[in-house]
Amino acid sequence: MASAADEFFSSPAWDDKAAAELDMRMRRVPKKSRLKRYSNKAWALFYKSDNDPVRQRAAITLIERGVDEDGVDADQAAFELVTAAGYAATVGDRARAIALARRSIAFTPRPLHVGRVSAHELIARCLTDGGEPGARAAWEAYYLRREMRTEGRWQLPAYDDLAGREAVDASGAPVHDPDDAAEGIVVIYHASEPPEPAVPGIMKGDIASLDALDRHYRATKPSCERKWAPRAVFKEDYLLGTHLPQLGAYVGRVLVGTAGGRWRVEAPLMRSRVVVGKKAIDPFRAAYDAIYFEASLADFARSVTKG
Numbered sequence: 001m002a003s004a005a006d007e008f009f010s011s012p013a014w015d016d017k018a019a020a021e022l023d024m025r026m027r028r029v030p031k032k033s034r035l036k037r038y039s040n041k042a043w044a045l046f047y048k049s050d051n052d053p054v055r056q057r058a059a060i061t062l063i064e065r066g067v068d069e070d071g072v073d074a075d076q077a078a079f080e081l082v083t084a085a086g087y088a089a090t091v092g093d094r095a096r097a098i099a100l101a102r103r104s105i106a107f108t109p110r111p112l113h114v115g116r117v118s119a120h121e122l123i124a125r126c127l128t129d130g131g132e133p134g135a136r137a138a139w140e141a142y143y144l145r146r147e148m149r150t151e152g153r154w155q156l157p158a159y160d161d162l163a164g165r166e167a168v169d170a171s172g173a174p175v176h177d178p179d180d181a182a183e184g185i186v187v188i189y190h191a192s193e194p195p196e197p198a199v200p201g202i203m204k205g206d207i208a209s210l211d212a213l214d215r216h217y218r219a220t221k222p223s224c225e226r227k228w229a230p231r232a233v234f235k236e237d238y239l240l241g242t243h244l245p246q247l248g249a250y251v252g253r254v255l256v257g258t259a260g261g262r263w264r265v266e267a268p269l270m271r272s273r274v275v276v277g278k279k280a281i282d283p284f285r286a287a288y289d290a291i292y293f294e295a296s297l298a299d300f301a302r303s304v305t306k307g
Contacts, residue, residue, distance in 0.1 A: 005025060008025065008041075009037055009040040009041045009044065011044055011048075012045055022062075035063075035077065038080075039066060039083070041059075041062055042063050042087075045058055053091060057091065057093075060084045060091075060093075060096065063081065063084040064081075066080065067081060074108050075108050077104075078108040078110070078112050078119075082114055082119045082122070085100035086122065086223065089114075089224050094127075094129060094130045094132075095126075095130075098122075101120075101122045102123065111145065115224065117223065117224045118142070120138070120141060123142075124138035124139040124142050124293075125224065125294065128294045135293070136295075139293045144156075159285060162240055162244065162270065162288065163270040163271060163284060164270075164271075165270070167181060167269040169181075169184065169242060175269055176267060176269055178252055178263050178265060178269065179249070182205075182246065182253040184242070184246035184249075185246050185249075185250040186205075188246075190202050196227075196233070199216045205254055207254060207298050209254065210254055210296075210301055213298075214290075214296050214297055216228050217229045217294070226294075229294070231291060244270075245269050247287035247290065247291070248282075248284030248286065248287035249269070249284075251283035251286050251297055251300065252281075255274045255283060255301060255304055258301065259274075261275060262274070263275075270284040272284075279304075
């Protein structure tokens with residue numbers, strides 16, 4: 001049978017009376033055990049509150065309060081702070097998420113995660129979503145850290161190395177025509193493949209189509225992971241050999257249609273460029289930046305059409 005204390009800390013109830021009861025109960029808890037109790041109450045407020053923003057923001061504050069207590073272990077504090085950063089990102093408070101993630105990093109050099117998302121990745125993602133300066137540098141720091149620790153499969157491949165590879169279609173056959181490659185994006189996204197939805201307007205091949213792709217790639221889980229981003233969906237060989245060239249060719253198609261560009265086709269395919277006026281534009285670099293730095297494809301196309 002659960003104790004009254006356990007029931008209180010697992011309850012999403014939160015008002016002035018509950019806050020006063022929390023203060024009373026925490027005075028009885030040894031300092032070295034308080035953060036766990038704050039964390040338990042925060043979890044209940046965040047996940048059992050029917051997405052009530054008042055209780056969800058209170059959850060973040062409780063974790064901060066717990067970390068500020070004396071006797072907190074550095075690793076425990078870092079873990080709880082990155083959890084709170086995930087809470088803040090989920091409710092759309094990117095500035096607070098960044099501050100909490102940075103505070104987590106300051107406690108320990110070990111990479112701690114919200115689900116599969118590390119504190120460094122969360123900072124980069126929040127800066128990107130907010131259009132803030134420093135986003136690319138934050139991504140580079142994230143990838144550098146992964147490479148130094150040889151964690152996971154998603155290290156940052158050099159763009160020039162990728163551009164020198166031969167592009168292939170889904171069957172592994174070489175692709176040399178940018179229009180053929182671009183059509184692969186239409187094939188993938190024109191219809192839903194549950195649970196992944198279709199991308200509206202992908203067959204039009206205009207800047208609105210790129211806006212739709214941006215929204216698709218940036219759809220986020222409660223764990224702060226991207227749902228449908230290429231790095232989350234595709235295996236590495238397919239991502240680099242097929243999807244990246246297809247996505248770049250699709251961006252090129254948009255530039256041809258909206259900016260009056262023309263293809264200057266070279267081999268391998270990713271050495272090709274779209275010539276707009278006197279400028280040779282690299283749409284494959286835009287695709288690379290979208291995949292690895294979560295940059296906006298539509299903003300890239302707009303910058304070309306305005307330039």
